[in-house]
Amino acid sequence: MTKFEIEKTSLKLDKNKSALKLDKNKTGLIGGLFLAITHLIWSLLVLIIPSLLQKVLDWIFEIHALNPIWTLTSFNFMNLIWLLIVTFVIGYISGWIMAVIVNYIHRR
Numbered sequence: 001m002t003k004f005e006i007e008k009t010s011l012k013l014d015k016n017k018s019a020l021k022l023d024k025n026k027t028g029l030i031g032g033l034f035l036a037i038t039h040l041i042w043s044l045l046v047l048i049i050p051s052l053l054q055k056v057l058d059w060i061f062e063i064h065a066l067n068p069i070w071t072l073t074s075f076n077f078m079n080l081i082w083l084l085i086v087t088f089v090i091g092y093i094s095g096w097i098m099a100v101i102v103n104y105i106h107r108r
Contacts, residue, residue: 020106022099031095032088039087040080047075 045053050072058068 020102022102024096024099024103027099028092028094028096031098032090032092035091036084036088039083043075043080043083046072050074 054072057070057072061068061070
């Protein structure tokens with residue numbers, strides 16, 4: 001059997017099974033890690049270049065026709081830890097729910 005024939009055989013789908021099935025745990029982990037890493041980068045930027053980030057926030061408000069009302073606070077390590085925990089949990093739950101919905105839709 002050639003390599004092509006093996007790959008072709010392994011791609012056959014059972015007609016009773018969906019072509020797409022997301023693992024809920026893995027999808028949740030991806031969502032949680034994405035949000036946590038994004039917020040880790042933001043927090044490190046707050047530590048390194050807060051004045052530039054404040055200008056970026058002000059600009060984002062202005063292009064949305066809003067008055068800039070938020071100001072950055074100083075970096076706090078405990079806030080960083082809580083931010084990472086909360087964003088990971090929210091991302092995990094969101095990813096898990098998304099996988100459930102996608103699996104349900106593709107099951108039908």
